[in-house]
Amino acid sequence: MAEDPAAQQAWADAQAQSAFHRARACEASGDPASAWAWYERAHRLAPESIVVAFPLAMARLRGGDGAGAAQVLRALTGRFDFREGWIAQAAALLMAGEDAAAIAAGQQALSRHAPSEGMEPFCARLAMLAGRPGWCGLSASGRLHLGAGVPAVTVLVDGRPVPGAMDGTLLPARWRRAGRVEVLAGGAALLGSPLEPAALQRIDGLVTAGSEGLSGWAWHPSDPDHAPVLHIRDAERRPIRRVIAADAAPEADSLLPLARPRRFAVAAADLPPGLLHVEGPDGRDLPGSPLAVHPAASPGGPVRPPPPVPPRRAGPAIVIPVHGDRAATLACLESVRASVGDGVTVIVVDDATPDPVLAAELDRRAHAGSIRLIRHPRCLGFPHAANAGLRAAAGQDVVLLNSDTLVAGGWLEELADIAYGAADIGTVTPLSNRADLFSWPGADALPGDPPAPMPDLETVDRLMAAARAANRGQAVEVPTGHGFCLFLRHDCLAAAGPFRADLFAQGYGEENEFCRRAAGAGWRHVAAPGAFVGHAGGASFGAAGPALLRRNLAILDRLHPGYGGLVAAHLVADPLFVARRRLDLVCWRRGGAGWRRAVLLVTHDQGGGVERVVRDRARMWRAQGLRPVVLRPTPDGCRLEDAAAGAGAAMPRFRLPADRDLLLTVLRASGVGRMEWHHGLGHTLDAPTLAAGLGVPYAVHVHDYAWFCPRVALVDPSGRHCGMPGPAGCAACLRTGDSLLTGTGPVPVRLAAYRARAGTVLRGAASVTAPSADTARRMEQAFPGLAIGVVPPLDDEAPPPARARAPGARIRVAVPGAIGVEKGYRVLLAAAQDAAARALALEFVVVGHTPDDDALMATGRVFVTGPYAEADGAALLAAQRADLAFLPSIWPETWCFALGLAWQAGLRAVVFDLGAPAERVRRTGRGTVLPPELSIHELNTFLLSYGRIGAAGTGRREKREIATLHPVDRLPAPHAIRSPARRRKAR
Numbered sequence: 001m002a003e004d005p006a007a008q009q010a011w012a013d014a015q016a017q018s019a020f021h022r023a024r025a026c027e028a029s030g031d032p033a034s035a036w037a038w039y040e041r042a043h044r045l046a047p048e049s050i051v052v053a054f055p056l057a058m059a060r061l062r063g064g065d066g067a068g069a070a071q072v073l074r075a076l077t078g079r080f081d082f083r084e085g086w087i088a089q090a091a092a093l094l095m096a097g098e099d100a101a102a103i104a105a106g107q108q109a110l111s112r113h114a115p116s117e118g119m120e121p122f123c124a125r126l127a128m129l130a131g132r133p134g135w136c137g138l139s140a141s142g143r144l145h146l147g148a149g150v151p152a153v154t155v156l157v158d159g160r161p162v163p164g165a166m167d168g169t170l171l172p173a174r175w176r177r178a179g180r181v182e183v184l185a186g187g188a189a190l191l192g193s194p195l196e197p198a199a200l201q202r203i204d205g206l207v208t209a210g211s212e213g214l215s216g217w218a219w220h221p222s223d224p225d226h227a228p229v230l231h232i233r234d235a236e237r238r239p240i241r242r243v244i245a246a247d248a249a250p251e252a253d254s255l256l257p258l259a260r261p262r263r264f265a266v267a268a269a270d271l272p273p274g275l276l277h278v279e280g281p282d283g284r285d286l287p288g289s290p291l292a293v294h295p296a297a298s299p300g301g302p303v304r305p306p307p308p309v310p311p312r313r314a315g316p317a318i319v320i321p322v323h324g325d326r327a328a329t330l331a332c333l334e335s336v337r338a339s340v341g342d343g344v345t346v347i348v349v350d351d352a353t354p355d356p357v358l359a360a361e362l363d364r365r366a367h368a369g370s371i372r373l374i375r376h377p378r379c380l381g382f383p384h385a386a387n388a389g390l391r392a393a394a395g396q397d398v399v400l401l402n403s404d405t406l407v408a409g410g411w412l413e414e415l416a417d418i419a420y421g422a423a424d425i426g427t428v429t430p431l432s433n434r435a436d437l438f439s440w441p442g443a444d445a446l447p448g449d450p451p452a453p454m455p456d457l458e459t460v461d462r463l464m465a466a467a468r469a470a471n472r473g474q475a476v477e478v479p480t481g482h483g484f485c486l487f488l489r490h491d492c493l494a495a496a497g498p499f500r501a502d503l504f505a506q507g508y509g510e511e512n513e514f515c516r517r518a519a520g521a522g523w524r525h526v527a528a529p530g531a532f533v534g535h536a537g538g539a540s541f542g543a544a545g546p547a548l549l550r551r552n553l554a555i556l557d558r559l560h561p562g563y564g565g566l567v568a569a570h571l572v573a574d575p576l577f578v579a580r581r582r583l584d585l586v587c588w589r590r591g592g593a594g595w596r597r598a599v600l601l602v603t604h605d606q607g608g609g610v611e612r613v614v615r616d617r618a619r620m621w622r623a624q625g626l627r628p629v630v631l632r633p634t635p636d637g638c639r640l641e642d643a644a645a646g647a648g649a650a651m652p653r654f655r656l657p658a659d660r661d662l663l664l665t666v667l668r669a670s671g672v673g674r675m676e677w678h679h680g681l682g683h684t685l686d687a688p689t690l691a692a693g694l695g696v697p698y699a700v701h702v703h704d705y706a707w708f709c710p711r712v713a714l715v716d717p718s719g720r721h722c723g724m725p726g727p728a729g730c731a732a733c734l735r736t737g738d739s740l741l742t743g744t745g746p747v748p749v750r751l752a753a754y755r756a757r758a759g760t761v762l763r764g765a766a767s768v769t770a771p772s773a774d775t776a777r778r779m780e781q782a783f784p785g786l787a788i789g790v791v792p793p794l795d796d797e798a799p800p801p802a803r804a805r806a807p808g809a810r811i812r813v814a815v816p817g818a819i820g821v822e823k824g825y826r827v828l829l830a831a832a833q834d835a836a837a838r839a840l841a842l843e844f845v846v847v848g849h850t851p852d853d854d855a856l857m858a859t860g861r862v863f864v865t866g867p868y869a870e871a872d873g874a875a876l877l878a879a880q881r882a883d884l885a886f887l888p889s890i891w892p893e894t895w896c897f898a899l900g901l902a903w904q905a906g907l908r909a910v911v912f913d914l915g916a917p918a919e920r921v922r923r924t925g926r927g928t929v930l931p932p933e934l935s936i937h938e939l940n941t942f943l944l945s946y947g948r949i950g951a952a953g954t955g956r957r958e959k960r961e962i963a964t965l966h967p968v969d970r971l972p973a974p975h976a977i978r979s980p981a982r983r984r985k986a987r
Contacts, residue, residue, distance in 0.1 A: 012045045012046065012867070013045075013046065015041075015045050015849075015853060015866070016042045016045035016046035016049065016052065016866075018854065019038045019039070019041040019042035019045060019866070020038070020039070020042040020049075020051070020052055020055075022038045022972075023035045023036075023038035023039045023042060023055065023059075024055075026038060026972065026973055027055075029973070031972075031973050032059065032062055032063070033063070033972065034972030034973040035055075035059055035972075036056075036059035036060065036062070036063050036972075037863060037971075037972035038972055039052065039055055039056040039059045040056065040059075040865065040866075041863075041864065041865055041866045042056070042866075043056050043072075043866075044865060044866035044867055044868060045866040045867065050076065050079070050080070050255060050257055051257070053072050053075070053076050053257070054072075054073075054076060054084070054085065054088075054257040054258065056072055057069045057072040057073045057076070057088060057092070058088060060072070060092075061088060061091060061092050061095070064095070066091075066092045066093070066094070066095025066096035066097075067092075067095075067096040069088065069089075069091075069092035069095075070089060070092040070093050070096055070098070070101075073085055073088055073089035073092055074089065076257065077089055077105075077108070080255065080256050080257060080543065081108075081112060081199070081221065082113075082221055082256055082257055082258060083109055083113035083114075083116065083221075083222065084257070084258055085257065086105050086106070086108045086109035086112075086113070087105075087106070087109045087119065087122070089102075089105040090102045090103075090105035090106040090109065090122075090126060091122065093105060094125075094126075099129055102126065102129070103126055103129055103130045103191070106122075106123065106126040106130075106135075106191060106192075107191060107192065110123065110135060110136065110137045110191060110192030110195075111192050111193070111194065111195050111196050111199070112196050112199035112200060112222060113137070113199075113200070113221075113222040113223065114137055114138065114139040114140060114145070114200065114220075114222055114223035114225075114226070115135075115137035115145050116225075120147060120148060123135040123147055123191065123192075124147050124148070124149075126191055127147065127190070127191040130191055132188065132189065132190055132191040133150065133151060133185040133186060133188050133190060134146065134147040134149065134150030134151075134185060134190050134191070135147040135150075135190050135191040135192050136150070136153070136183040136190040136191070136192045136193055136195070137192050137195070138171070138175075138181060138195045138197075138200055139200075139223050139226060140200055140201060140220045140222060140223035140226040140228075140281070141170070141223075141226055142170050142171040142173075142175055142176070143168060143169070143170050143171075144165060144166070144167065144168065144169045144170075144171060144183070145167060145168075146166070146167040146183075146190070147190075150167070150185055150190065151185045151186065152166075152185065153165060153166070153183050153184060153185050153190070154182075154183075154184045154185075155169075155171070155181065155182070155183050155184075156181070156182040156184070157171065157172070157174055157175050157178045157181050158174075158178040158179055158180065160174075165183075175197055176197060176201060176281060176282060177197075177283075178197050179197070179198075179356075180194040180195065180196065180197070181193075181194060181195040181196075181197060182194045182195075183195065197282075198282060198354060199222060200222045200223070201220075201222070201280065201281050201282040202220070202221065202222060202280070202282065202284075203218050203219070203220065203228055203230075203280035203281075203282070203284070203286060204218070204219055204220075204221050204254055204256060204259070204261070204543045204544055205217050205218030205219065205228070205245070205252075205254075205261065205280075205286050205287060205544060206218075206252070206286065206287050206288045206544045206547045206548055206551065207278045207286045207287070207288040207289050207291065208288055208291070208551055209276075209291045209292060209293045210293075211268065211293075212267065212268055213265065213266050213267040213268035213269075213270070213271060213293060214232070214265065214266045214271065214276070214278065214291075214293065215263070215264070215265040215266075216263070216264060216265075216278070216286065216288065217245065217249040217252040217254075217261040217262060217263045217264070218230060218245040218261065218262060218264065218280070218286060219245070219254075219259065219260050219261045219262050221256055221259075221543070224258075224260040227244050227245060227246045227262060228244070228245045228262065228280060228281070229242060229243075229244055229281055230242070230243045230244070230245060230264060230278055230279065230280060230286065231243075231278075231279045231280075231281075232266065232271070232276055232277070232278055232279075233276070233277045233279060234272060234274060234275070234276060234277070235274055235275040235276075235277075235290070237277060240271065240272065240276070241266065241270065243264050243266060243278075244264070245262035245263060245264040246262055246264075247262060247263050248260070248261070248262060248263070249261040249262055249263035252547070253544075253546055253547045254543045254544060254547075255543040255544075255545065255546065256543040259543070268293050268294075271293055273292075273293070273294060274292060275290050275291070275292050275502050276289070276290060276291060276292060276293070277289050277290045278290075278291075283378055284378065284379055285378075285379070285380070285381065285505070285506075287505065287506055287544045287545075287547075287548050288505050288506075288544075288548060288551060289505055290380075290381075290501070290502065290505060291502065291503070291505060292502050292503075302521070303495050303496045303497070303517055303518055303520060303521035303523075304494075304495035304496075304521060305495070305521045305522040305523075306423055306424040306425075306426065306491070306492070306495070306521075306522055306523050306524075307423050307491060308423055309423050310420045310421075310422065310423045310425075311489075311490075311491050313397070313416065313420055314395060314396045314397050314490040315344075315345075315396055315397070316344060316345075316396060316397040316398065316399060316412060316416060316487075317344070317345040317346070317347055317389075317392075317393035317396045317397070317398050317399075318336060318340070318344060318345070318346045318347065318398075318399045318401055318412075319347045319349065319386065319389030319390065319392075319393060319398050319399070319400050319401065320332065320333070320336070320346065320347070320348050320349070320389075320401050320402075320403050321349045321351055321382055321385035321386055321389065321400075321402075321403065322348055322349065322350050322351065322353060322358070322362070322385075322403045323350075323351045323352070323353050323354075323379065323385075323403075324353060324354065324355060324358075325403065325404060326355050326357060326358040326361075328403060328404045328536060329358060329403040329404075330358075330361065331406060331457070332401070332402075332403050332404065332405050332406060332407075333346070333348070333365065333370075333371065335405075335406045335407050335408065335457055335460070336401070336407055337370060338409075339407050339408055339409045339410075339411060339412065340412050344412065345372060345393070345396070346370070346371045346372065347371070347372045347373075347374065347389045347392050347393060348362055348365075348366075348371045348372070348373050348374070349374045349375075349376070349385040349386070349388050349389045350362055350373060350374065350375040350376065351376050351379050351380060351381070351382070351384070351385040352375075352376050352377060352378050352379040352380075359375075362375075372392065374388050374389065374392060376388070380501075381501070381504075381505050381506040381507055382483075382506060382507030382510070383499045383500065383501035383504050383505070383507055383510040384501045386400055386483075386499055386510070387498045387499055387501055390488075390493060390498055390499075391498075395490060396490055397416065397419065397487065397488065397489055397490045398487075398488045398490070398493065399412065399415065399485065399486065399487050399488075400483055400485070400486045400488065400511070401484075401485050401533075402483070402484045402485065402535065404535065404536035404537070405432075405484060405485060405533050405534060405535050405536070406455070406456075406457050406460045406533070406534035407460065407464075407485075407533050407534075408457070408460045408461040408463075408464035408465070408532075409461070409464065410464055410465070410468055410531070411430065411464055411531045411532070411533060414430070414468060414472065414528055414530045414531040415428045415430060415485075415487040415528055415531055416487065417473065418473070418474075418475045418487075418526060418528040418530070418531075419487050419489050420489075421473070421475055422475070422524070424522055424523055424524050425475070425489065425492075425523075425524050425525075425526055426488070426489055426492030426495075426496070426515070426518045426519075426523035426524060426525060427481040427486055427487060427488050427489070427492065427514075427515060427518075427523075427525045427526075428475075428481070428486075428487040428525075428526055428527070428528050429478070429481045429482045429484075429485060429486055429487070429525070429526075429527050429528065430467075430485055430527070430528050430529075430531035430532055430533045431467060431527070431528075431529050431531065431532050431533075431576075431579075431580070431583065432482075432484060432485070432532065432533050432534065432535040433452040433453070433454065433455055433534060433535060433648065434451070434452060434454070434484075434535045434536070434537035434538070435482050435484050435485075435535055435537070436482060437478055437479075437480075437482065437527070437567070437570065437571070437576070438478075438482050438527055438576075439452065440452070440532070440580050440583060440584075441580065441584070441650075441651055441653075442576075442580065443571065443574050443576075443577070443580075444577070444580060444581075444584075444639070444651065444653045446605060446632075446634060446639075448607075450647065452648055453647050453648050454534060454535070454536045454537075455534045455648060456534075457534075459534070459648070460532065460533070460534040462590075463532040463534075463583075463587070464531065464532045464533075466532070466583055466586040466587050466590065467529060467530050467531055467532040467583050467586075468530050468531070469586050470529070470530070470579070470582035470583045470585070470586040471528075471529035471530040471579050471582055471583060472530040473530060474528070474529050474530055474579055475526040475527070475528060476526060476527045476529060476575050476576050476579055477524055477525070477526050477527075477575065478525050478526060478527050478570065478575075478576075479515075479516075479519075479525070479563075479566045479567055479570050480511070480512045480515040480516065480525055480567070481511055481512075481515050481525045482511065483507075483510070483511035484533070484535045484537070485533045485535070486511055487528075492518055492523050495518065495521065495523070496514060496517055496518040496521070496523070497517075499511065499513070499514055500513055500514075503552075503555050503559075504552055504555070505548070505552075506548065508548065508549050508552045508553075509549075509552040509553060509555065509556045512556055512563070513555075513556055513559060513560065516556075516559075516560040516563060517559075517560075527576055527579075529576060529579035529580065529582070529583065532583075577653075581652055581653060581654075583650070584650040584651065584652040584653070585650075585652050585666065587649070587650035588640065588642070588650045588652050588666065588670070589669065591642055591645055591649060591650060592627055592642070592670055592671070595626070595627035595644075595670075595671060596671055597625070597626050597627065597671045597673050598626060598627035598628070598629050598667075598670045598671045598672045598673065599621045599626045599627070599628055599629065599672065599673070599674050599675070599676065600629050600630075600631055600667060600672045600674070600675040600676070600690075600694075600696075601614050601617060601618060601628060601629065601630050601631070601643070601675075601676045601678060602630075602631045602675065602676065602677050602678060602679070602680070602683065602687070602690070603630060603631070603632060603678040603679050604632070604633060604678075604679040604680075604681040604682050604683075605632050605633055605634075605682055606681065608818075609703065609793075609895060609896075609897050610678055610679050610703045612793075612870070612897060613678065613701070613703065613771075613793050614630065614643075614678055615643070616793065617676065617678075617701075618630065618643035618644070619643075622643070622644045626673075627642065627644055627670065627671065628642075628643035628644055629641070629642060629643070629667070629670060629672060630642075630643050631683075633681070633682030633683050633684075634653060636655045636656070637653065637654045637655045637656035637659060637684070638653075638654055638656060638663070638683065638684075638685070639651050639652060639653040639654065640652050640654075640663075640666065640667075652666060656684050656685065657684065660685070660693075664693045664694060667694055668694060668695075672694055672696060673696055674696055674697060674698070674699070675687070675690065675691050675694065675696055675697070675698040675699070676698070676699050676700075676701055677698050677699070677700045677701065677761070677765070678701045678703060679703060679704075679706075680706075681706070681740075686757070686761060687700065687761045687764070687765070688760065688761060688764045691764075697765075697766040698764075698765055698766060699765055699766055699767045699768070699769070700761065700762055700765040700767070700768045700769070701769055702768065702769065702770040702771070702775055702776075702779055702788070702894060703771070703894055703895075704894060705778065705779075705782075705892075705894075706740060707755075707758045707761075707762065707779065707782065707783075708755050708758060708779075708782040708783070709722075709730070710734060710739035710740040710741040710751070710754060711733070711734070711737070711738075711739050711740075712740065713822040713891040714891050714892060715821065715822045715890065715891050716733045717733065717736050717737040719821050719822075719826050719890070720890060721890050721891055721892070721914060721932065724778065724781065724782075727748065727751065727752070728748075730751060731747045731748040731751055734747050734751060735747055740754075741754055755782070758783075759783055759786075762779075762783055762786055763783075763786065767789060768786060768787070768788045768789070769788065769789045769790065769791045770788050770789070770790055770791075770894065771790070771791065771792055771793050771894050771895040771916065772790060772792065772894060772895060772915070772916035772919055772920070773790050773919060774892060774894075774915050774916050774918070774919045775788075775790075775892075775894040775895075775915070775916060776788040776789075776790050778892060792895070793895055793897075794895075794897075794900055796900070796903075796920055796923065796924050797924075809841060810841045810842055810843045811841060811842050811843070811883050811884075811943065811944050811947030811948060812843055812844075812845060812880065812881065812882045812883050812947070813842065813843070813844045813845070813882060813883065813884055813885070813886045813910075813943055813947065814844075814845050814847055814877055814880050814882035814884070814885045814886070814902065814905070814907060815828060815844055815845065815846045815847070815848075815885070815886050815887070815888065816846075816847045816848060816873070816877055816885060816887070816898040816901050816902055817847075817848045817887070817897075817898035817901075818848050818849055818850075818867075819846055819848060819849070819850045819888070820850070820851055821851065822889065822890060822891045823887075823888070823889045823890075823891075824887070824888025824889050824890050824912075825850050825851055825852075825888075826890075827888040827890065827936070827939075828844065828846070828850075828856065828862070828886075828888050829855060829856055829859075830936045831844070831888075831936055831939055831940055831943075832844055832856055832859040832861040832862045833859050833861075834936045834937060834940050835859075835861045835940055836859045836860055836861050838940075840940055840944060841944065842861065842940055842943060842944055842947075843861050843862070843863075843971050844856075844861060844862045844863075844886070845862070845863050845864075845865065845880045845882060845971070846862060846863070846864040846865065847865050847868065847873070847876055847877045847880060848864075848865065848866075848867060848868065848898075849864060849866055849867050850864060860971075861971070862971075863971045863972055865880075873901045873904075874901055874904035874905050875905075877901055877902065877904075877905040877907070878905040878906065882905075882907060883947035883948075884907055884908050884909070884910060884927075884943070884946060884947050885899075885902035885905070885907040885908065885909045885910070885927075886909070886910045886911075886943065887899055887902070887909060887910070887911045887912075887917055888912070889911070889912065889914065889915070889917065890912065890914070890932065891914065891915065892914045892915030892916070893914070893915040893916050893917055894915065894916055895916050896915075896916055896917045896920075899911070899917050899920060899921075903924075903926055908926055908927045908928070908946075909921055909926060909927035909928075910927055910928055910930060910942075910943065910946060911927065911928075911929055911930070912929070912930055912931070912932040912934075913929045913930065913931055913932060914932055928946065930942065
């Protein structure tokens with residue numbers, strides 16, 4: 001009965017693709033309003049998609065929603081530096097009245113990108129607003145661009161003047177190695193000045209090597225019209241040949257929006273053996289470079305096996321490759337020095353950082369003796385930087401540490417102790433919040449859990465202490481170490497040799513290859529769960545990152561066949577589970593130190609209204625001084641969640657039935673004195689057993705009819721409300737279709753046993769509450785003599801805001817929520833088909849999603865917005881400018897949060913005479929109740945009449961109620977896609 005998260009994600013991805021393609025079709029047919037609606041839908045279905053985000057922002061901009069466009073564009077330009085994004089952001093900010101921010105965005109566009117044709121009027125406007133004498137730009141070729149009417153200018157390249165510079169001047173070649181180019185008029189800087197040569201020359205691309213030679217793609221994000229000139233050099237950087245990437249490469253995979261990659265190739269016969277560098281015009285290696293067409297099989301011959309006994313310890317050195325992110329790097333260095341003192345050598349390898357402030361600070365620390373500094377004149381990539389540090393620490397144990405990590409006292413000692421715990425241990429890796437196999441909670445996370453956040457130093461200190469208390473001295477064998485923090489024993493380093501910088505270029509996979517190479521000679525790699533290191537992670541390898549990762553993984557699998565299967569088998573076996581849980585339990589105990597008593601809330605993992613009620617109840621208990629502990633099912637048991645703790649808190653996981661006693665022990669130690677049973681779906685423990693094991697009373701909260709209906713919602717296989725027909729009718733209903741009824745034997749016998757078990761749970765409860773009187777009556781009918789209290793989860797008495805819609809050509813009906821079969825999907829589909837067939841002035845907008853959005857939208861009378869965040873629901877519903885809300889649910893709902901959402905949006909609601917919705921509408925008078933047996937013809941006729949009564953006499957309201965949620969004046973055109981031509985996927 002539970003929904004599969006993977007299937008849900010696949011559905012959302014497919015729907016996002018469809019919506020994106022429909023938006024494109026609407027744009028092509030000259031229908032921007034429909035395109036906007038489809039882009040909004042695609043964005044809600046795939047909120048992380050960068051392919052969708054930019055056209056959505058442009059649709060909002062064209063539609064007059066400057067604030068909404070700026071919101072999307074700020075997020076995009078925060079991740080990707082591209083010209084169109086900055087220009088569009090400047091325009092959106094101007095529209096939103098944020099002039100200063102618009103000028104700043106324009107400065108970014110001009111200082112880091114070549115101006116494109118058509119930018120002149122807009123840049124001139126920004127320059128005038130900024131009080132500048134004009135604007136300037138520079139192309140990737142070095143050609144200067146000046147706005148019309150700009151007076152005579154002075155151009156300075158790193159302070160040195162360029163005589164006679166004017167619009168169209170080609171700057172001298174020294175500009176390519178300069179730090180800045182200033183363009184002044186009358187001593188005042190033009191908008192765009194100072195220009196940034198490094199940014200203007202940057203290359204996005206990828207190079208790979210094969211038996212046929214080198215191939216790849218490249219382009220200038222700052223100047224897409226300029227064909228990149230690439231230089232191939234040998235290992236000593238001697239020139240070999242010059243290559244121009246000219247032809248379009250639509251198959252290339254760049255993350256950048258509006259990417260325009262160009263392909264190149266060089267035959268193996270035209271290349272010498274050995275390491276090759278493929279450089280852009282700025283002298284930097286293209287992602288994937290350096291590389292070799294015919295790489296050596298091994299960098300230093302066969303790997304020597306480990307010794308029979310552990311060697312004497314060699315003093316450790318910490319190697320930290322550095323390139324950017326000044327704040328994270330300096331925080332890392334501070335935490336390292338504070339945690340290990342002055343007696344440990346810290347080697348920083350500056351891989352040509354582009355940040356002069358960071359470079360100066362590293363110089364200062366090196367001069368003060370805090371670090372030993374190695375500086376590369378050009379960026380060589382992580383493997384090269386790591387190897388430079390390893391060479392400098394020859395003969396010592398080395399900890400290779402990422403510059404975006406935080407460490408706390410005891411981490412280095414724990415890693416060293418584990419490394420020398422056995423003769424054959426070559427590498428040791430600690431636990432972290434973000435480190436693949438070594439992540440905590442890692443494999444214990446459930447689908448839908450947010451990523452573990454980067455902890456601050458105080459949290460790292462707390463987690464390090466907890467890890468040591470839980471797992472000190474423990475080692476767990478793993479197939480590979482992880483380069484974010486990798487302890488390499490000196491004899492393993494000497495035996496296996498350096499990282500394969502000739503293969504892994506900018507990085508990713510080099511430490512895995514090292515580990516598998518060493519493992520082939522008998523060295524083992526272990527995790528040290530007694531150490532914890534914070535790791536920001538997520539650092540990309542540029543816009544070509546995904547392609548580079550795929551390339552390097554392919555190299556890894558080629559060198560070490562079966563590597564992927566080895567890792568997969570490790571994940572299945574999960575030997576770190578026990579150690580992670582020990583850490584969980586220590587953190588759990590310490591996290592509950594301030595609480596004397598706790599309440600246990602048992603629920604399912606399906607979200608929805610149950611989740612909302614549990615969250616609200618947890619908030620209530622916390623306010624009353626009790627620790628709210630949530631028990632949720634997992635595929636192999638259950639886990640605990642501290643609903644009073646913030647993100648990143650411990651969530652101990654228990655494998656049942658093996659861990660039943662441990663679970664009870666933890667709950668007793670947590671001070672659980674009462675229990676609320678909200679839902680048993682997915683659980684193997686029942687309420688009486690759990691409560692008896694804890695020695696506490698329990699209260700039952702009814703959320704649906706699973707207590708006596710194994711189909712949960714009182715809907716039969718035909719999709720109709722069953723009417724609660726009695727045991728014989730229920731048994732007949734359950735003979736086909738899915739249900740919660742398990743086991744074998746006659747259905748009536750199994751059903752009786754099912755209800756008897758439920759009755760035992762209900763009658764053993766200290767109290768049973770339902771959210772509505774209707775629900776209580778139905779439960780009492782199924783379980784005669786059962787006393788059920790009524791506690792509504794929300795107060796319906798608060799008056800809704802007044803809403804009015806300008807009269808439209810059609811009556812618009814909003815249908816909020818996730819509209820499944822029991823929520824009235826078939827009713828809605830039939831109503832839409834009838835409205836189309838009879839050409840009624842009636843249309844529907846589903847604010848949410850359905851099992852088959854396409855079938856609804858194919859009628860031409862329905863649009864489906866896609867899923868929404870709970871906090872956005874009322875605003876999104878109001879933005880649809882509907883005349884009324886319709887909740888077509890065909891089962892007697894126990895509450896219905898979507899009804900409250902409709903009222904928050906100021907809409908009258910039409911519901912069927914079933915369950916809590918009918919009860920609430922009658923009590924408040926905010927809508928009307930219809931008989932559920934009403935024909936579709938009669939239903940639509942009523943919706944038309946009821947909508948016209950509400951629309952009559954209403955005046956036109958403000959143009960934008962909810963600026964970022966696309967107020968829809970008419971349903972978007974469906975636009976079926978006819979061409980199967982290749983399109984970018986909505987990632």
